[in-house]
Amino acid sequence: MCGIVGYIGKREKREFLLDGLKELEYRGYDSAGIAVLHQNEINYFKASGKLDNLVEKTKDFRSIGFGLGIAHTRWATHGKPTEINAHPHWGEFSFVIHNGIIENYMDIKKDLQSEGVVFLSQTDSEVIVHLFEKFVNLGFEPETAFEKTIASLKGAYAILLISKVASQKIFFAKNAVPLIIGKNEEDELFFGSSDAPLIGFASEVIYLEDGTYGWANEKEINLYKDSKQIELSFKLLNSSKIYAQKDGYRFFMEKEIYEQSAVTSETLMGRIKDEKVYLEEVENLDFSKIDEIKICACGTSYHAALTSSYLFERISKIRCSVEIASEFRYKKPLLTQKTLFLVISQSGETADTLEALKMAKRAGLKTLSICNVDNSSIVRISDATILTRAGIEKGVASTKAFATQVLSLWLLALHVGSEKIDENEYASEIKAMRSIPEVLRVDEKIHEKIHRLSKRYLHGHGFFFIGRDIFFPLALEGALKLKEISYLHAEGYPAGEMKHGPIALADSKLFTIALMPQTMLYEKTKSNVEELSARDATILAISPKEFELADDFIKTAPHEHPMSEFFEMMVITQLLALEISIRLGNDVDMPRNLAKSVTVE
Numbered sequence: 001m002c003g004i005v006g007y008i009g010k011r012e013k014r015e016f017l018l019d020g021l022k023e024l025e026y027r028g029y030d031s032a033g034i035a036v037l038h039q040n041e042i043n044y045f046k047a048s049g050k051l052d053n054l055v056e057k058t059k060d061f062r063s064i065g066f067g068l069g070i071a072h073t074r075w076a077t078h079g080k081p082t083e084i085n086a087h088p089h090w091g092e093f094s095f096v097i098h099n100g101i102i103e104n105y106m107d108i109k110k111d112l113q114s115e116g117v118v119f120l121s122q123t124d125s126e127v128i129v130h131l132f133e134k135f136v137n138l139g140f141e142p143e144t145a146f147e148k149t150i151a152s153l154k155g156a157y158a159i160l161l162i163s164k165v166a167s168q169k170i171f172f173a174k175n176a177v178p179l180i181i182g183k184n185e186e187d188e189l190f191f192g193s194s195d196a197p198l199i200g201f202a203s204e205v206i207y208l209e210d211g212t213y214g215w216a217n218e219k220e221i222n223l224y225k226d227s228k229q230i231e232l233s234f235k236l237l238n239s240s241k242i243y244a245q246k247d248g249y250r251f252f253m254e255k256e257i258y259e260q261s262a263v264t265s266e267t268l269m270g271r272i273k274d275e276k277v278y279l280e281e282v283e284n285l286d287f288s289k290i291d292e293i294k295i296c297a298c299g300t301s302y303h304a305a306l307t308s309s310y311l312f313e314r315i316s317k318i319r320c321s322v323e324i325a326s327e328f329r330y331k332k333p334l335l336t337q338k339t340l341f342l343v344i345s346q347s348g349e350t351a352d353t354l355e356a357l358k359m360a361k362r363a364g365l366k367t368l369s370i371c372n373v374d375n376s377s378i379v380r381i382s383d384a385t386i387l388t389r390a391g392i393e394k395g396v397a398s399t400k401a402f403a404t405q406v407l408s409l410w411l412l413a414l415h416v417g418s419e420k421i422d423e424n425e426y427a428s429e430i431k432a433m434r435s436i437p438e439v440l441r442v443d444e445k446i447h448e449k450i451h452r453l454s455k456r457y458l459h460g461h462g463f464f465f466i467g468r469d470i471f472f473p474l475a476l477e478g479a480l481k482l483k484e485i486s487y488l489h490a491e492g493y494p495a496g497e498m499k500h501g502p503i504a505l506a507d508s509k510l511f512t513i514a515l516m517p518q519t520m521l522y523e524k525t526k527s528n529v530e531e532l533s534a535r536d537a538t539i540l541a542i543s544p545k546e547f548e549l550a551d552d553f554i555k556t557a558p559h560e561h562p563m564s565e566f567f568e569m570m571v572i573t574q575l576l577a578l579e580i581s582i583r584l585g586n587d588v589d590m591p592r593n594l595a596k597s598v599t600v601e
């Protein structure tokens with residue numbers, strides 16, 4: 001998730017813009033830049049890496065007196081995290097910064113290139129400034145040119161644009177990613193992708209709605225939607241910075257659970273076209289020469305890998321094996337050239353996963369990574385990478401990274417299997433996939449119910465999470481989430497394994513979280529849960545179907561597709577772990593003994 005800061009007024013702009021970007025560092029970034037328009041001259045600076053590099057570059061720059069400033073921290077989604085790909089991007093007389101993904105950028109870019117426009121970066125964002133200048137050069141007023149530019153864009157965007165043809169105003173637009181405008185009594189205007197950079201400067205703010213756009217100068221803000229001017233509704237700004245960084249949630253993990261709906265929209269952005277999966281990152285990978293996919297990962301990423309193994313075999317009709325990286329490293333594995341070696345890692349720095357990848361490279365295998373951090377070690381040495389676009393994940397217990405990993409792997413399975421399954425089945429996969437961001441929208445009533453029932457699960461001698469098929473790796477993941485942040489013992493198990501030993505543990509103090517989807521082996525799972533209930537185990541059933549033997553029951557929606565049930569049950573297990581941990585008074589975001597990235601063996 002990129003960060004945006006903007007300013008209109010007389011204050012020294014470099015300091016305000018850089019301090020604003022520092023307040024957004026928590027969102028994660030890999031490059032940054034600023035641009036200032038003062039007395040019809042635009043100064044701009046960009047730097048890859050940490051903000052300190054930009055601070056150094058701008059150390060001799062100051063901008064006093066009325067002017068406009070825009071600033072940006074970039075989290076790479078299209079194009080490597082290099083200086084040239086950093087924002088702002090410019091044309092001949094305008095500069096733009098953008099957060100989000102322009103889904104139709106390739107079509108716009110090709111049209112502009114055919115008209116002689118030269119692009120400097122690999123980004124989708126750069127099309128915005130060239131499109132704006134195209135309309136200005138066709139004779140449209142800047143405001144109309146901006147309106148036409150925004151109308152041409154599909155996808156998610158928070159945009160600030162400044163131009164010499166309108167040197168008193170900032171143009172802005174917002175759709176699907178946050179953009180806030182703030183004001184104070186000194187005729188200053190502020191822009192931000194969250195409250196944090198505005199705290200201490202603005203007294204009132206507008207949280208722009210999707211589909212709105214407009215322009216602002218020091219005297220007025222003109223806000224539009226569908227070409228109609230709309231009212232400005234200001235509200236008082238909360239003054240707590242940490243509160244702002246957590247967007248009002250109690251923990252980053254809670255915020256990241258709620259973000260899953262938005263970030264999975266970004267994961268899908270530009271990757272489904274004309275109802276077909278389109279993954280430009282693997283366009284050059286010839287899967288006809290691959291007879292096995294071997295996946296290597298750790299922890300939660302391993303659970304995503306296990307989940308995808310069902311999809312690769314069922315949809316892509318390709319053999320798939322999954323290995324825990326720390327085991328794989330030392331087992332002297334048999335590797336063949338026709339194996340695609342896939343590694344999954346949120347951080348891209350996990351030592352075991354990185355070493356496993358190097359082993360595959362040394363053996364001459366094609367390698368592909370599913371990763372959340374561009375330019376990380378794993379990304380740098382993989383032959384290709386599919387970025388999950390989850391944005392920075394601050395909670396040590398992974399949530400949105402897992403959701404975007406599974407979604408990215410499902411995309412890949414459909415990409416590989418597009419000719420292997422019939423059209424109707426493919427269409428139902430795409431239909432279900434498009435619904436996932438909505439499925440991940442947290443139901444406050446469900447959250448409240450989980451909060452209430454969590455008080456019953458604070459003791460006992462352990463938890464079983466059980467499920468079948470893709471719900472088995474989800475059971476493993478649910479158990480890991482609970483272990484990590486509550487410090488209570490929990491195990492994930494294939495539901496069919498109970499009678500092979502684990503059921504000996506069954507008694508009233510054994511809590512069983514039963515994942516009982518209606519679209520996948522419901523009757524089989526139900527009979528496994530009945531075996532546990534008959535031995536007095538305490539059952540929390542998660543299912544769209546009423547289950548009368550449940551001691552606690554969380555009703556889910558009657559989805560038609562197993563993956564929809566998977567993602568809805570995933571949120572429930574995440575919230576259950578969160579609420580139990582909060583009741584136990586634990587540090588949810590920084591659990592004892594754990595680190596966010598395990599860069600050592």
Ligand code: AGP
Pocket residue numbers: 298299300301344345346347348349350353396397398399484595596597598
């Ligand atoms: C997940 O909640 C844990 N924090 C941990 O298992 C993590 O998934 C594992 O260390 C792998 O990390 P990676 O995805 O960054 O490689």
